[in-house]
Amino acid sequence: MAEKKVWNFGAGPAMIPSSVLLRAQAEFTNYNNLGMSILELSHRSKEFENLLNKTKNDFRTLLKIPKNYEILFMQGGGHTQFSAVVYNLLAAKRAKLGDNINDNDFNPPIDYLVTGSWSAKAVQEAKRIHGNVNIVFDVKKLKGVYGSIPPTSEWKLSGPSAAYVYYCDNETVNGVEFPYIPEIDSSVPLVCDMSSNMLSRRVDISKFGVIYAGAQKNIGPAGVTLVIVREDLLTPAGSLDQQRHNVPIIPTMLNYQTMADNNSLYNTPPMFSIYMADLVFEWLLELGGVEAIQAINAAKARALYDVIEQSKIYRSPVDRLVRSRMNVPFRIDPPELEKEFVNGADELNMYQLKGHRSVGGIRASIYNAMPLEGVEALIKYMKEFEKKHSA
Numbered sequence: 183m184a185e186k187k188v189w190n191f192g193a194g195p196a197m198i199p200s201s202v203l204l205r206a207q208a209e210f211t212n213y214n215n216l217g218m219s220i221l222e223l224s225h226r227s228k229e230f231e232n233l234l235n236k237t238k239n240d241f242r243t244l245l246k247i248p249k250n251y252e253i254l255f256m257q258g259g260g261h262t263q264f265s266a267v268v269y270n271l272l273a274a275k276r277a278k279l280g281d282n283i284n285d286n287d288f289n290p291p292i293d294y295l296v297t298g299s300w301s302a303k304a305v306q307e308a309k310r311i312h313g314n315v316n317i318v319f320d321v322k323k324l325k326g327v328y329g330s331i332p333p334t335s336e337w338k339l340s341g342p343s344a345a346y347v348y349y350c351d352n353e354t355v356n357g358v359e360f361p362y363i364p365e366i367d368s369s370v371p372l373v374c375d376m377s378s379n380m381l382s383r384r385v386d387i388s389k390f391g392v393i394y395a396g397a398q399k400n401i402g403p404a405g406v407t408l409v410i411v412r413e414d415l416l417t418p419a420g421s422l423d424q425q426r427h428n429v430p431i432i433p434t435m436l437n438y439q440t441m442a443d444n445n446s447l448y449n450t451p452p453m454f455s456i457y458m459a460d461l462v463f464e465w466l467l468e469l470g471g472v473e474a475i476q477a478i479n480a481a482k483a484r485a486l487y488d489v490i491e492q493s494k495i496y497r498s499p500v501d502r503l504v505r506s507r508m509n510v511p512f513r514i515d516p517p518e519l520e521k522e523f524v525n526g527a528d529e530l531n532m533y534q535l536k537g538h539r540s541v542g543g544i545r546a547s548i549y550n551a552m553p554l555e556g557v558e559a560l561i562k563y564m565k566e567f568e569k570k571h572s573a
Contacts (some may be wrong), residue, residue, distance in 0.1 A: 189556040193509060194355050194398040197551035202461045205242045221469050225450045235409035237456055240463035244472055246409060247387050254409040255446040255456055257394040260377050263407060266436040267373050267392060273417035274347035274532040275460035276429045284296050288428040289314050291340040298328045299352025299540060300375060305554035311430055316340050330501040339366060346371040346391060352379035352506050355538040371415060379508050383476040391415050397455055399552045402462050405455035411438050475550050478505040482557045483507040488562050495568050510538055511545040520544060523567055532560055559569055
């Protein structure tokens with residue numbers, strides 16, 4: 183049977199390159215000629231450890247990750263990292279201060295830049311764990327709606343007293359992406375959620391203390407979260423964080439040091455998701471690496487935003503300078519046409535274009551695996567739809 187051509191514009195779980203899916207299909211019942219599926223393989227086996235180490239090395243190569251950074255494979259997605267970051271970075275801050283501060287006086291601020299739904303959720307979790315959360319800015323409170331990033335002159339950073347500064351590089355729901363790495367005090371770790379734009383463009387990893395990304399956007403299927411953490415921020419479980427006052431005890435499964443010491447094999451990891459991630463890494467390497475996909479992503483986003491800019495019925499709710507290359511939300515005037523637009527797209531096998539339930543509208547997610555051909559198909563439909571409703 184001939185397969186129908188489908189374009190999946192879903193925000194996540196998102197498209198996976200077809201060549202990757204086909205290879206996984208071919209190896210599904212016989213991984214590496216072992217006569218068994220990767221789903222059946224012991225995570226303690228040499229074969230899986232070799233796969234895990236290869237996956238780490240391929241990831242390190244793609245992002246040019248310095249040697250003084252650990253790569254961890256964790257579970258629980260971004261929501262779990264909202265907590266893990268607080269626990270680990272507070273412990274790291276306390277360890278750094280040593281005897282220069284009384285335990286009872288330890289209450290450093292943790293700084294959050296709020297640019298959309300995901301950074302707002304990160305703040306909520308941080309406040310559950312630590313009482314001293316400093317909102318550097320909250321765009322919705324400033325503007326009434328997410329869709330911009332204020333100039334740095336309006337930021338209210340805590341400076342060197344902060345345990346860390348946190349931001350979300352690309353807001354999946356709201357379509358806001360930082361066009362730069364925030365400049366902060368060099369003594370303060372910069373923590374970044376890159377779940378929806380990891381591997382989409384070149385970044386200087388050395389500027390960060392911690393970066394994490396759920397896999398289900400640009401890396402592979404849901405189930406694994408990749409964490410890049412600078413070695414000096416690792417704090418052993420059961421040592422300082424349990425002995426010091428005012429430092430929350432790090433749950434074992436959230437402790438970066440524990441994961442690093444055990445090569446992410448403290449417990450059974452999400453093996454199939456890791457396997458799929460490495461197939462995606464191989465695909466990217468064969469394509470020419472991050473630089474190659476960055477150029478493709480720029481072309482896709484430019485073409486789509488050009489249509490929106492030139493349209494009389496489509497409009498972007500995001501400031502031009504901070505528009506995401508991964509998630510392109512737009513509205514249709516009048517709004518009553520949006521349901522018809524989504525239904526018409528479904529009939530043409532262009533799926534999951536409905537905007538997030540919290541904001542409505544339309545959203546086209548055009549991650550690494552979405553080829554230019556898919557974006558061109560959407561553009562063609564958009565032009566036809568506008569012509570139909572402009573007559």
